[in-house]
Amino acid sequence: MSEAAVEAERDAVIAALVPVVEGIAATFGPVCEVVLHDYRRPEKSVVAVAGSVTGRAVGGAMSEIGMRIVARGDEARDELNYVTRTRTGQTLKSSTMVLRDSTGAVFGAVCVNLDVTSLTEAHTVLGALAGIGRPTAELPVTTFGNDIDSVVDVMLDDHHLGQKGPWAVLDRPARLELFRSLDERGVFAVRRSVEQVAARLGISRASAYSYLAQARAASDPSPDPTGGHA
Incomplete structure (x- = not known):
């Protein structure tokens, strides 16, 4: 397949996923954010976003998780159901699913972020009331930003x-x-x-x-x- 054909294929995949991004976010409601990344332009990789959990916008930057995936190249794998904390104190449950073209090359990702801060706080309170509360393990902090x-x-x-x-x-x-x-x-x-x-x-x-x-x-x-x- 020619390079032009591969690029056209990637463009088609990105375009097809834009409404999927909106649909997933609408299904889970205001606690959900879905971000579509095109790693062909890593400094401005966000090409579609629905929801506002991390405050990203179209034209924004990838997070350090995305940077790690780009660094791994075609060896990158999906990262599912990981829990992190933002620098503003939110607890996020996230999944990052890489996008590959027909040659197997990684060129983007779909990221789903769920703000589970309230659920985590409720779990802590209920555990304390039941006498089974345990210290919460320190979560890794993830940096999100448009720059x-x-x-x-x-x-x-x-x-x-x-x-x-x-x-x-x-x-x-x-x-x-x-x-x-x-x-x-x-x-x-x-x-x-x-x-x-x-x-x-x-x-x-x-x-x-x-x-x-x-x-x-x-x-x-x-x-x-x-x-x-x-």
Whole structure:
């Protein structure tokens, strides 16, 4: 199949799913948000959205979950029924289902987010009344936003919280680990992200590319040093 035919096929799949997005959100009501992503334009991947759980809009950015899927490429798999917490305190039960063309290539995703905050609170109260309440496990925090740069910034800030100090005091293994972790989380799957990370760390773009290449070389003996994500 020619590249033009594959692109036309992908366009047709996206167009066919737009009314499905509306239908799913209408079925579950105001606690549901459904987002359709086209990963061919990762910085503005949202092409349709119904509901308003995370506040995304058409033309908005993918979350860090989407960035992770893009980083995994065609090896990505559906992520179903995972529970996370937003930075505003909402508890979400979500599923992300990848879209593939007839060649098997991943090019998008449908994401369903249910705001289960009230249900979680009710469960806690009922458990306490019944004397069977248990401490709630800390949920991972997911960053949602319409600006991809803000998502990258938050992910970088989160990583630094776990570090022993600023970039200047990190030794070489710790610096490589930082770039490896950011790469695995999909930070470098979007354009200009290397430059953005370099600016935040106070290093040159060339140094950032060098650290990224070294981190990838340590994980894969024969990687593309830039991964095509410059």
